Amino acid sequence: MVPQAPDATACSDPATGEVFGYSPLNTVDDLAAAVARARRAQASWALLPSRERARRILPLRDYLVAHADELALVISRDNGKTRLDALATEILPAAISVTYYARMAPRFLAPRRLGSATLALANKRSTLARLPWGVVGIISPWNYPFGIPFHEVVMALLAGNAVILKTASETQMVGRALADVMGAARLPEGLFAFINMPGRVAGDAFLEAGVDKLFFTGSVPVGKTLMAKAAETLTPLSLELGGNDPMLVCEDADLERAAAGALWAGMQNAGQSCGGVERIYVHEKVYGPFLAALKPRVEGLRVGPGASFQSDMGAMTTARQMETVKRHVEDALAKGATLYAKSEAPEDGKGFFLPAMVLTGVTHDMATMREETFGPVVGVMKVRDMEEAVALANDSNLGLTASVWSRDRRKAARLARRLQAGAVTINDHLMSHGLPETPWGGFKQSSLGRTHGQVGFEEMTQTQVLVDDLLSFAPRELWWYPQSEAVYEGIKGLMLGLYAASVGTRLGGWLKAIKVLPRVFKAHD
Numbered sequence: 001m002v003p004q005a006p007d008a009t010a011c012s013d014p015a016t017g018e019v020f021g022y023s024p025l026n027t028v029d030d031l032a033a034a035v036a037r038a039r040r041a042q043a044s045w046a047l048l049p050s051r052e053r054a055r056r057i058l059p060l061r062d063y064l065v066a067h068a069d070e071l072a073l074v075i076s077r078d079n080g081k082t083r084l085d086a087l088a089t090e091i092l093p094a095a096i097s098v099t100y101y102a103r104m105a106p107r108f109l110a111p112r113r114l115g116s117a118t119l120a121l122a123n124k125r126s127t128l129a130r131l132p133w134g135v136v137g138i139i140s141p142w143n144y145p146f147g148i149p150f151h152e153v154v155m156a157l158l159a160g161n162a163v164i165l166k167t168a169s170e171t172q173m174v175g176r177a178l179a180d181v182m183g184a185a186r187l188p189e190g191l192f193a194f195i196n197m198p199g200r201v202a203g204d205a206f207l208e209a210g211v212d213k214l215f216f217t218g219s220v221p222v223g224k225t226l227m228a229k230a231a232e233t234l235t236p237l238s239l240e241l242g243g244n245d246p247m248l249v250c251e252d253a254d255l256e257r258a259a260a261g262a263l264w265a266g267m268q269n270a271g272q273s274c275g276g277v278e279r280i281y282v283h284e285k286v287y288g289p290f291l292a293a294l295k296p297r298v299e300g301l302r303v304g305p306g307a308s309f310q311s312d313m314g315a316m317t318t319a320r321q322m323e324t325v326k327r328h329v330e331d332a333l334a335k336g337a338t339l340y341a342k343s344e345a346p347e348d349g350k351g352f353f354l355p356a357m358v359l360t361g362v363t364h365d366m367a368t369m370r371e372e373t374f375g376p377v378v379g380v381m382k383v384r385d386m387e388e389a390v391a392l393a394n395d396s397n398l399g400l401t402a403s404v405w406s407r408d409r410r411k412a413a414r415l416a417r418r419l420q421a422g423a424v425t426i427n428d429h430l431m432s433h434g435l436p437e438t439p440w441g442g443f444k445q446s447s448l449g450r451t452h453g454q455v456g457f458e459e460m461t462q463t464q465v466l467v468d469d470l471l472s473f474a475p476r477e478l479w480w481y482p483q484s485e486a487v488y489e490g491i492k493g494l495m496l497g498l499y500a501a502s503v504g505t506r507l508g509g510w511l512k513a514i515k516v517l518p519r520v521f522k523a524h525d
Helices: 028-047 050-057 059-066 068-079 083-109 147-158 169-182 199-209 220-231 255-271 287-299 319-334 386-393 409-417 453-459 485-499 503-521
Strands: 008-012 019-024 112-114 124-132 135-139 162-166 192-195 213-217 237-240 245-249 277-283 338-342 357-360 377-383 401-405 423-426 461-469
Touching: 008 169, 019 169, 028 124, 028 135, 028 162, 028 192, 028 199, 050 059, 050 083, 050 147, 059 068, 059 083, 059 169, 068 083, 068 169, 083 147, 083 255, 083 453, 135 147, 135 199, 147 162, 147 169, 147 213, 147 453, 162 169, 162 199, 169 192, 199 213, 199 220, 213 220, 220 237, 245 255, 245 386, 255 277, 255 287, 255 377, 255 401, 277 287, 277 386, 287 338, 287 357, 287 377, 319 338, 319 357, 319 377, 377 386, 386 409, 401 409, 409 423, 453 461, 485 503
Parallel strands: 135 162, 135 213, 162 192, 213 237, 245 277, 245 401, 277 377, 357 377, 401 423
Antiparallel strands: 008 019, 112 124, 124 461, 338 357
């Protein structure tokens, strides 16, 4: 038993209930002090060339490689997922992402020349620059407690920001481990800070402490509350608020692959994936064969402690989330759904275990098809054709990810373009978050803004345009004071010369413009 520390969060293994660590709590004053230190450190960090920042960040990859086993174990013990899940969906993508971002940051952040829009102003040369916000706050969730914040922290730092990170109370040991990882980077003192405070106060505290931008991953209601609070100071937000993601199975799909993909994307991390499959729409011609392929896979899924390599699916992370899943299943069964397939699960009462479940006979009147269940449950519906599948898939206030399964990839791509989701995969699901070049975020109430990839770097920076004048040696511009009818006619002539319908009118316009142009090179009329 780990001795309890005063004013600390107890960290327990969802599979056993064992408390295996404590994370000291921080106060609002601690947060304010961290922001002040971060602001001082960020000023010099932002002045470094992006290649130098990348050079200092890249050692994080070496740390991940050297400590992969211990990181996988702490993620498993704190979150409940299996060690393989931790390695494959959090640690490996983190190593890939830091390598990619460090290599690409100089290109993504480089100033970019803008072409001239018109001959009339061709002497004005515009350059677009990406400048850091300053101090970025990141509030991350418990379902991917390492992978989600790691991407955002690395992008923010490479972009020239300082970072204040708060991870979920439920997975504080992972947060502490991530803070240790950041120690491998050559960062100025105070540039990165880890804060532990209850979620109910964190959002307001971050905004009141004066962070320049806040990144939040969590529920839709909390995201709306943060938006209302941020409006008081017009603090920009980036929000990722979950999904109720559809999977479309066409009549020409590879059913073995589709069934295996549904099992993975629906049950990985005990279904606690905002981008995981929750709703499956299957063409009526292959509905029966698809279910027949899915059933034995679900029933054979091994549910147990995540630390064991004999487990395919680990424990739920919290008792509260277990109750949500049970409520959704009970609602569906009460409204006529059938529990078509179910795995075994430990029932000793020590851990937060649920079986993997497949519901058939589901409708959009049921909570599991309308809301984010966030558990090891998928609902499977038969559809007449893919037109109906698209309509049902889009019948949601969420739109994070989706997938289309077909041997005809062109047809699948056409269907994908019609789905209201931020990321759509073909013949795969629940993996685009692991592609660092791919933007992450959704439509509707799933998201505001994006992370990852070049688009993610744009979210981590502000746009500044620098306009230089090749004729800055001239005393004045054509439209500067004093005003006169001659200047009016000259500017009107310029417009006619550029855009008039007839050639004659254009020539006349250019003559008027040329007549008044010499005033640019005279200090006085």
